[in-house]
Amino acid sequence: MPAEPQALPAVPASAPPRPLPSRLPRRSLGLLLPALLLGGVELAVRAGWVQGHLLPAPSDVLQALLGLGGADVAGHVLASAGRVALGFLCGAVLALAVGTLVGLSRTAEALLDPSFQALRAIPSLAWVPLLLLWLGIDEAPKITLIAIGAFFPVYMGTLSGIRDVDRKLVELARLYGLAGATLARRVLLPAAAPAVLNGLRNGLSLAWMFMVAAELIAATRGLGYLLTDGRELGRADLVFAAILLLATLGKLSDSLMQRWEQRALSWRDSLGSTPA
Amino acid sequence: MSATADPAALVRPAAGGRADPLTVQVLSKRFGERLVLHDVNLVLRAGETVSLVGASGCGKSTLLRIAAGLDRDYTGQVRFADAAGRPAPRDIGVVFQEPRLFPWLTVAQNVAFGIGAPRHDEHALALLAEVGLAAQAQALPKQLSGGQAQRAAIARALYAQPRVLLLDEPFSAVDAFTRMKLQDLLAGLAQRHGVTLLLVTHDIEEAVLLGDRVVVLGSEAQGIVDEVAIALPRPRDRRDVRLASVRAHVLDALHQAHAL
Numbered sequence: 001m002p003a004e005p006q007a008l009p010a011v012p013a014s015a016p017p018r019p020l021p022s023r024l025p026r027r028s029l030g031l032l033l034p035a036l037l038l039g040g041v042e043l044a045v046r047a048g049w050v051q052g053h054l055l056p057a058p059s060d061v062l063q064a065l066l067g068l069g070g071a072d073v074a075g076h077v078l079a080s081a082g083r084v085a086l087g088f089l090c091g092a093v094l095a096l097a098v099g100t101l102v103g104l105s106r107t108a109e110a111l112l113d114p115s116f117q118a119l120r121a122i123p124s125l126a127w128v129p130l131l132l133l134w135l136g137i138d139e140a141p142k143i144t145l146i147a148i149g150a151f152f153p154v155y156m157g158t159l160s161g162i163r164d165v166d167r168k169l170v171e172l173a174r175l176y177g178l179a180g181a182t183l184a185r186r187v188l189l190p191a192a193a194p195a196v197l198n199g200l201r202n203g204l205s206l207a208w209m210f211m212v213a214a215e216l217i218a219a220t221r222g223l224g225y226l227l228t229d230g231r232e233l234g235r236a237d238l239v240f241a242a243i244l245l246l247a248t249l250g251k252l253s254d255s256l257m258q259r260w261e262q263r264a265l266s267w268r269d270s271l272g273s274t275p276a
Numbered sequence: 277m278s279a280t281a282d283p284a285a286l287v288r289p290a291a292g293g294r295a296d297p298l299t300v301q302v303l304s305k306r307f308g309e310r311l312v313l314h315d316v317n318l319v320l321r322a323g324e325t326v327s328l329v330g331a332s333g334c335g336k337s338t339l340l341r342i343a344a345g346l347d348r349d350y351t352g353q354v355r356f357a358d359a360a361g362r363p364a365p366r367d368i369g370v371v372f373q374e375p376r377l378f379p380w381l382t383v384a385q386n387v388a389f390g391i392g393a394p395r396h397d398e399h400a401l402a403l404l405a406e407v408g409l410a411a412q413a414q415a416l417p418k419q420l421s422g423g424q425a426q427r428a429a430i431a432r433a434l435y436a437q438p439r440v441l442l443l444d445e446p447f448s449a450v451d452a453f454t455r456m457k458l459q460d461l462l463a464g465l466a467q468r469h470g471v472t473l474l475l476v477t478h479d480i481e482e483a484v485l486l487g488d489r490v491v492v493l494g495s496e497a498q499g500i501v502d503e504v505a506i507a508l509p510r511p512r513d514r515r516d517v518r519l520a521s522v523r524a525h526v527l528d529a530l531h532q533a534h535a536l
Binding site: 168169171172174175176186187190191193266267268269 | 344345346368370372374376378379380389390392416417418
C-alpha cells in the first residue's frame with residue numbers, strides 16, 4: 001500500500017539543515033565500542049558463561065591494578081614509557097638524517113636503500129638474541145631494539161616525503177638559486193613534512209610494540225615484564241591489566257602526536273586539515 | 277676572430293639609449309629525435325611586451341624555459357644586458373601557468389621568498405597592495421582563489437625588480453572574467469615598473485591586447501614565421517576595432533604557419 005504523502009516527515013525545503021551533533025558527543029563515540037565490550041565481558045563472567053580465570057571480568061582487572069599499588073603501577077609505566085621515549089628519539093633522529101640523505105642523493109639511495117629494505121623485513125623478535133649477545137641484558141639492548149622499530153617508519157616517511165615533493169616547486173626554488181642544504185631546508189623538508197610526521201606517528205606506535213618485545217626477554221620492570229609475570233603466575237587479570245595500560249599509553253601518545261601533526265600542518269588544504 | 281665573438285657587441289643599443297635586455301638565440305633544441313626549435317632569434321627591446329603565440333607543441337613554452345635558464349639542453353645562446361648594453365647576469369621574474377605558491381608560507385612570505393621570507397617586509401606588502409591583495413598578506417595560499425593566487429605569483433615575480441618578466445600562459449587556468457582583470461593588472465604593472473615582458477600565450481586576443489609585438493612561432497621547427505607590431509596607445513580597450521583587425525592578421529599568420 002502506498003504511503004500517504006502527508007505521513008512523510010514534513011521538512012520544508014527552506015528549513016535550515018539540522019545542526020551536526022556537537023563535537024563532544026561525536027568524539028566520545030569512540031568510547032562506545034570498548035564500553036559495550038567491557039560491559040558484555042563483565043556480564044558474561046558474572047553470569048558464569050565464561051571462566052573468570054581465563055577471561056577476567058573488567059572489575060577484576062581493575063582490582064588487580066589497584067592491588068599492585070599506585071607506586072608499583074607508576075613504576076612499570078614510567079620504566080616502559082622512558083624506554084619508548086629514549087628509543088624513539090634515537091631511532092627517529094637517525095632516520096630523519098638518513099632518510100633526508102637518501103631522499104636527496106641517488107647515489108646514497110643506490111648504496112643504502114636496498115640494505116635498509118632488507119633490514120626492515122626482519123621481525124622484532126629476531127633481533128632479540130643478537131642484541132642480547134652483543135649488548136647484554138641491561139638497558140642498552142632494549143633501547144636499541146625500540147630504536148630499530150622506530151627507525152624504519154620514520155625513514156620510509158622521510159624518504160617518500162622528499163621523493164614526492166612537487167617538481168614544480170623545486171623548479172621555482174632553483175630559479176631563486178636555491179640548491180643543496182638551503183633547498184632542503186627551505187623547500188624539500190617543509191614540503192615533505194606531512195609524510196615525515198606520518199612516519200613519526202607510525203614510528204612511535206611501532207616503538208611501543210618493540211618495547212614489549214624488548215621487555216618480554218629480560219626485565220624486572222615495565223609493562224612487558226608485567227605481561228610475563230602474569231603469564232608465569234597464571235594470572236590473566238594481570239595480563240589484561242598490562243594490555244589495558246599498553247592500549248591506553250599507546251593511544252595517549254598517538255593522540256599527542258596527532259595533535260602536533262594537525263597544528264604543524266594547518267597549511268595543508270586537505271579534507272583532514274582544520275578548515276581555514 | 278670576428279667582432280661578433282664579443283657578446284657585448286651583439287647587443288644593439290635601442291632607441292632612447294636603453295639596450296635590449298634579453299636576446300635568445302636557439303640554433304636547435306631537440307626532444308629526443310624530434311627537432312622542436314630551429315634557428316630562432318628573439319630580441320626583446322627594453323620596456324616592450326612581446327607576445328609569443330603558436331599552436332601547442334610548437335615550442336613556445338620551451339623557448340621561454342630556455343630564456344629562464346630552466347632548460348639548458350640546447351645549442352644557442354641566451355644573453356642578458358644591463359641598461360648600458362653590458363652583458364649582465366640573468367635578471368628575470370617568472371610567472372607560470374600555476375601560481376606555484378609554497379603552501380606552508382603566508383602570501384607575503386611567498387612574495388618575499390627570494391630573500392628568505394622575513395616576518396615583515398614593506399616591499400612585499402607594497403607589491404601585494406598593488407596587485408590588490410593587501411588584505412591577504414598574512415593568509416595562507418589555500419585561502420586564496422585561483423585568480424588571487426596568480427596575483428600573488430605576479431607580485432613575487434616582480435619582487436626582485438627584474439628587468440625582464442617571463443610569463444608562461446599565466447592566465448590560462450582562470451575563468452574568463454578573472455582573466456580580463458588579470459590582463460588589465462599586468463598591463464598596468466608592466467607600464468608602472470618599466471619591465472620588459474615575454475608573454476607566451478595561446479590566446480590571440482590576449483596576445484594582441486597586451487603585446488607591443490606579436491611573434492608567431494611556426495610548428496615543426498619552422499622558427500619565427502611572422503611578427504606583427506601593434507602600435508596602439510595604452511591603456512587599450514578590448515572593444516577597440518583596431519585590435520580586431522590586428523587579431524585577424526595574427527590569425528591569418530597562424531593559419532598559414534600551421535595549416536589550421
